[in-house]
Amino acid sequence: MQQQLQCDLLIVGGGINGAGIARDAAGRGLSVVLCEKDDLASHTSSASTKLIHGGLRYLEQYDFGLVRKALIEREILLRSAPHIMRPLRFVMPHDAGQRPAWMIRAGMFLYDHLARRELLPGSETLDLRTHATGAPLKKNFAKGFAYSDGWVDDARLVVLNALDAAEHGATILTRTCCDSIKRHDDHWQATLRKTDGSIVDVQARALVNATGPWAASFLHDTVHGRTGRKLRLIKGSHIVVRKLFDHACAYIFQHPDGRIVFAIPYEQDYTLIGTTDIDYHGDTDRVTIAAEEIDYLCALANRYFAKPVSAGDVVWSYSGVRPLVEDADDDDSERASDVTRDYKLALDTDAAPMLTIFGGKITTFRKLAEEAVDQLAPLLGNRHAAWTADACLPGGDIFGNTPNKRAVKEFDAFVCDMQRRYAWLPPELIARYAHAYGTRITRLMAKRSNLQEMGENIAPGLFAAEVDYLVQHEWAQRTDDILWRRSKLGLHMNADETEEIVEKLARHIAENRNRSGPDRTAPDSPHRIDDPV
Incomplete structure (x- = not known):
């Protein structure tokens, strides 16, 4: 017997954007069904660098709006989920091949003051010859800069959003793919298929395409020929090695090619190094690190750390594909690391509403979800106000359910x-x-x-x-x-x-x-x- 469901909102995709939208919408009283073809956070959303950050390097691209938005969200998220997030101090070693020290200090001053900051200390200049964070580095790095951002357990962040959505009444269907979907004037009719072959028929008043790297193909293949914004798929890979240092700070390294790579304390006994940024044209369901990426990350680490790192030291690696938004006039030769990490929401109201999510980053997921529901809710007769900025995620309510x-x-x-x-x-x-x-x-x-x-x-x-x-x-x-x-x-x-x-x-x-x-x-x-x- 086929299961039949009716809802206000059908969300396809169980990554951070889909789970965040489900949470926000359900909390406003909308009936929600979310389907995910694999496990929650199976792909891009569990393959991040695990950071809640404003994006210091985006200042170089003059993307001040994105940095400010991310810095505001950094404070909101750290307050709402202190169990899966924590403040983290970053050290940037400086050498003669980089921008002048005064320019870096100016950038960090801007980073400190672009948005209100209550939880994290400001930036400072370090003498790496005497500071503890200088000990693991090569001796030629005498000066550095320190600033603060946040760390997050990205996969658990997705699960907690889905859990909050479910506790507000949403139906969460994992390992359930959207086989087909048909648009009518006032609703969508979708056929969902579970891994055991059973079928769930869903009639929804609106549709959200939160399929991440599959957003464009979902529009074309499942929503019958629809097209959307141009997506550039960028693979980011990370390696994990036995810990290279004993202190609690992380490092941010700038390679001579302009790319940024982090070295982060990870799981007590390890150091996480990443990420790469390369164009990806392969199977989005099977993304793995290439030998060249491992060599690249090891070479970059060896430029800074006194203790050498080789491919044989890698105990684990992971890769994910990030769907970055490109405008029609963007040059395909633009470096992958320079493509914006901001998101675009494409609302189609030709018949039953459809919202497609293009791009985005972990740090701004809550704001993305809020803006998405702000657009959809009035079309569904729902006038409830946004609420997630003032609520904790499940388990974060140590001092009550208001972020503190x-x-x-x-x-x-x-x-x-x-x-x-x-x-x-x-x-x-x-x-x-x-x-x-x-x-x-x-x-x-x-x-x-x-x-x-x-x-x-x-x-x-x-x-x-x-x-x-x-x-x-x-x-x-x-x-x-x-x-x-x-x-x-x-x-x-x-x-x-x-x-x-x-x-x-x-x-x-x-x-x-x-x-x-x-x-x-x-x-x-x-x-x-x-x-x-």
Whole structure:
């Protein structure tokens, strides 16, 4: 029997833009269905450099509007989700081949003052011969500059937006592709297909195309010949190596070719280095790093770090394709790194409304979603005001549901409180739970008071209790969902044990779903977990 749904808004795409729009729209009282052909944040939205930032380098392109918008959003996001975001200090080593020091200082002064800044300290000049961040660098780097931005767990950011949408009534369908869609004067009729072959028919009053790198092809192939803005697909790749430094700061390096690469503390024991910017013309479902990209990132790291890095040191890598907007008169020879990271919203009201999202970046997703719903809601008879700027994401409500700078500044105290409350578990495990789930750690730990009640220890740091929570409440259906998107535990697994752990985890997911039944509805969330593992 085919499932049939009616809604105000059908959103195709479960990346950060689709999830953000679903959250905003559902919170304004619109009925929402979101479908994603894979897992949430399976592609571009989990392949970022994990930064909430204004984009210091965009000042060089005189893109002051984008930088200001991103800086405003940086403050809003850090307040709303202090568990999955944190302030991060960046160091830019300087040498004679770069712009003059006075020019860099002027740019940082502008970066400090383009938007109101309450949470983060301003920029400063560093003597790298005496400052701790100079120790890992080659001795020829004597001067540097420091400024602040933010770090984010990008995949969890997507999940939390989807979770908030679901708790406001949205239906979230993962591993469900939009097979076909037909436009009528007053509605869209869509056929969605799940991985088990079952069909969901959706009648929606409006459509959002939030398919990211697939935005243009979705318009052409699924919405029958429609065309939109020109997209330039840019591949960004990152490598992860054993940590190259012990302090908590990150580095921003400017290569002689003008590209910017970051080196960021990652998962306690590692350093994340990226990103590349190259044009991509391959399969958007199978994006992988090329050997040339690894060599490029290693060479750039070796220009700055005293400890050499080679391809053999890479323990993990990932790549994603970013859909960047090009205007009709743009020169295709323009460097990929120079193409704007701003977004464009294309609203088509020839019949039932359709909004297509072109471009965008993690930092400005909330503003993008707000503007998208501002355009669509009046067409659907909805006049509710925007609300997400004044609300926390799930788990971020340490001091109530209104974003609060105390939560950012006092999050370490929250972690310590949780470690005392659950002292029967290792403190490092509770710290990870606190950062992943925030205040919702209490839901994960509900009715558990000893180690035995956590269930099987499936892998180091992964108990059955957490797997159950992720399956029942966060749409996790496969091992990669848990090991690489809901967490990064896969990075910490011993290679000799990986196959056995994956088999145990897959077995437990399947048993959990069998116990729950095919139509299990989480008690505190209206979404359904009904696709096969």
